[in-house]
Amino acid sequence: MSAFKPISKNWYVVRTRARSEKKVYSELTSREISCFLPMQRKLRQWKDRKKWVNLPLITGYCFVFISKNEYNRVLQTDNVVSFITFEGKAAVVPSIQIEQLKLMLMQSAFEVEAINENIEPGQKVEIVKGPLIGLEGEFVKCKSKNRFILRVEHINSLFSVELPSDYVTLLTKKHFAYSGQ
Template sequence: MELHDTHLTLWRKQWLVVYTRPRWEKKVDRLLQMQGIEAYCPVKKVTSQWADRRKQVILPLFNSYVFVRINDREAYKVRQTLGVMNFVYYMAKPAVIQDQVIEKIKEYTHNCPDVEVVSLQEINSGDRIRVKKGLFFDQEGTVIRVQGKNVILAFDHLNCALVSNFPLSNVILNTIHSIPISFN
């Protein structure tokens, strides 16, 4: 019975996660598919603004990660693919992603092409943060309050405080200048 179970796991395909070189996600996805390996690189549509134009670009949803549906025998082929660093491990084994999780990601990216993955970084009142996109791009301010997925931010330039509400996905914690401060 044990031999039979081992034989089945060699041929049974599961979704695993590979870690790629930075900005190689779509290339790795294409290279794996050219080898006949089922690969999936979820993408999102982003509008980029340059000084002279706006352009919609397709970017990976997860930086440096690609999903592969393989059996044990295909693992070596995946590891040898240009741009693949290694598998993502959990408890000393390659991390297995359930089929329904991949299906949910596919559904979300299809129905919401501008979906975004937001880091669950800890942002608190008094933290110094910087805006990473939008009208106030690259401006720094102090967090007054966090409300769900939004941050109320005070900009302290021009000798006045401009208070604005930003989505968490549009700000970055500036750990060097975080100061404890309370607003009542």
Template sequence: MKKNVNWYAIYVKARHERKVLEALLRKEIECYLPLRTETRQWSDRKKEVEEPLIRGYLFVRINIRSYYDVLVIPGVISFVAFDQKPAVIPDYQIEDLKIFLRDGGKDIEVTNEHIQKGQLVQINEGPLKDVIGEVTELRGKKRILIRIKALGCLVLAELGVNQIERFTEDTPMPSAKK
């Protein structure tokens, strides 16, 4: 086991996670990019693809003296820091991420959104796609009761937070279905 090494999170440019990962590995810097398997639908086929669990982030395990070796890699923006010091991530948290992702991570969702009762949301997937409603109740992590004014009813939907987004005046209105 290496001495004085810790895990740190780094911010990377959008959609550069794999390129930065390859560059880190070429420099023999221990790193981890949590990936999950998603099913993507195209007009003619479905395909399983691996996508970063946390977009824009990668994890490196380094001695703090290697700090600048990481920062000079093209695509790296900065270290995640608190009080202007790189934030140390305990080993067990990285191991927990690896355990969560062992089966492909299909049931794991990561979001910065905080959905609350009374909030207007727009549904992004499924048979209710583009419907806008008010969250009236949260039942666990995947069940949301939504009041849909236009229908005059409440709908209990099994939706993950990745299937809805907050609706604001700036949210583009759904185009008319043809």
């Protein structure tokens, strides 16, 4: 009797060609590959008009939920450049981080901003009030505003949401989900 081993799927990050995130997302979806492209509505102004447009939150990246068997199918997709790697292997993004990113994007009361610079890890916190209750991440105080930071590992991007300081509480290392310790 042979044991059937279920195929495990994980979230990975693929790098796309410049300004091709939506094309990659569309192509992956048409190939029935599960993917996630974080988008946000932004007001853009031209000389003659203003318009609300949907823009990728992280330029140049798309998340895919695949098994190792689907790895090559993703790489063969038009405008996919490569997988983001860590120590020579495709970097796995924890599902909880994808879920928390989706939750942040669903909260229309808060504007989410991608920060493309390396910020040293700060105090680990959990949101205890408001629509983002239960979310964990890093807390950074910058430009005299309180910002909640969610670090997505392996892609050098951070996501921030402005929150009042009484909405968060400090966590100890043993309670923090992403410390890796």
